Amino acid sequence: MNKQIRITVSDEIDHLLERVAKKLGKKKSMLARELMEQKMYDLQIIQKGLEDL
Numbered sequence: 001m002n003k004q005i006r007i008t009v010s011d012e013i014d015h016l017l018e019r020v021a022k023k024l025g026k027k028k029s030m031l032a033r034e035l036m037e038q039k040m041y042d043l044q045i046i047q048k049g050l051e052d053l
Contacts, residue, residue, distance in 0.1 A: 007032070 009017070014028075021031040040046050 017028045017031055021028040024031065026034075037046075
């Protein structure tokens with residue numbers, strides 16, 4: 001089941017997300033989700049969670 005979360009970012013980050021998302025042809029929310037998931041992967045949070053299963 002999918003969950004929704006709400007995040008607050010500065011105006012500058014919001015503007016940057018909009019510009020990059022537009023350039024990539026993605027929704028801003030999808031880009032933010034992908035960036036969050038990538039950071040979690042980089043920090044090995046996802047791998048550790050899977051190992052604990």
